Amino acid sequence: GQQLNQSPQSMFIQEGEDVSMNCTSSSIFNTWLWYKQDPGEGPVLLIALYKAGELTSNGRLTAQFGITRKDSFLNISASIPSDVGIYFCAGLEAGGTSYGKLTFGQGTILTVHP
C-alpha cells in the first residue's frame, strides 16, 4: 500500500532550538495531518492542512501543505522539554474511494536536552 516517507527518523536537539521535519509521498494527498504521540498513549492531533500551499500555525508549531500536494512540513520553534515524543504525519490520498483512511509516516522521534 501507499507509504509516506518521513524524515528525519530521529532528532536530538538542545532546548530552545528550532526543529524541522517533513513527509513525502509518491501520490497526491488532499489532506495532511500532523500528530504527536507519547509512549503508551494514542496520537494527539496537532495541525490539519487542507489546501496546497496552506501554512497553518498552532502556538510554536507551524505546518505547510506542499505545493505539489505530495509533501508536508512541520516546524517547531524554540523547543522545550515537553516537546519530546514521536511526531507522525498522516495523509488522506486524493482520488481514491477511501472514506477517511489515513496513511501514516513512520514517525520522527524528538529528544530535547535541557
Place this chain on the structure above:
Amino acid sequence: DTGVSQNPRHKITKRGQNVTFRCDPISEHNRLYWYRQTLGQGPEFLTYFQNEAQLEKSRLLSDRFSAERPKGSFSTLEIQRTEQGDSAMYLCASSSVSYEQYFGPGTRLTVT
C-alpha cells in the same frame, strides 16, 4: 466532550484465546476508525464505520478479526484465535464531517 475512550487499556492473553476491545467515540462524531500500531511504526488502518455501517476494511483485517458498531455509537473489535503476531497497540479514532481524526489512548495487546 470527554474524548475517545478505549477499554481495556492493556490485555494479556494466551495464544488461541479470543479477545474483544471496546471504543467509545466522541459523542457527536458519526465516523469511527480502527488502526493497529506495532513498535516503531505509524498506525495502520484496519476498518471504518459511518454510523453503524462498516464501509471499508483493510486487507490487514483477516477473517479472525471482526468489528461492529451496532447502534452507531460505541464499537467493538474482536480477534479470534489470537496469534503472537497480533500483539500490537489497537487504536480507535473518531471524526465528524471533517477528516480530523481524534484518537483514543489505545489498547495494548500482548499475546503470549
